[in-house]
Amino acid sequence: MPRELITVDVATTDLVKVEHALRQRLAPYRNARIVTLTSVPPNLWQWRAHTQILAAIEYDE
Numbered sequence: 001m002p003r004e005l006i007t008v009d010v011a012t013t014d015l016v017k018v019e020h021a022l023r024q025r026l027a028p029y030r031n032a033r034i035v036t037l038t039s040v041p042p043n044l045w046q047w048r049a050h051t052q053i054l055a056a057i058e059y060d061e
Contacts, residue, residue, distance in 0.1 A: 001061075003056060003058050005056050006025055007052060008021050011049060018053060022053055022055065029057065030061070032057050034056070034057055035055075038055075040053075
């Protein structure tokens with residue numbers, strides 16, 4: 001059961017759109033399971049409406 005760290009960058013803070021982007025990123029993996037999930041908020045000097053998701057996943061080969 002391999003593990004991998006993936007990132008998802010979304011130009012919004014809308015959680016529905018963030019979830020949709022995460023699901024799209026997980027689509028190529030077979031039976032992907034999220035082990036840990038964290039969000040990195042935007043810095044004040046960067047994009048204000050930007051979210052980065054870091055997820056550790058397990059998937060079947």
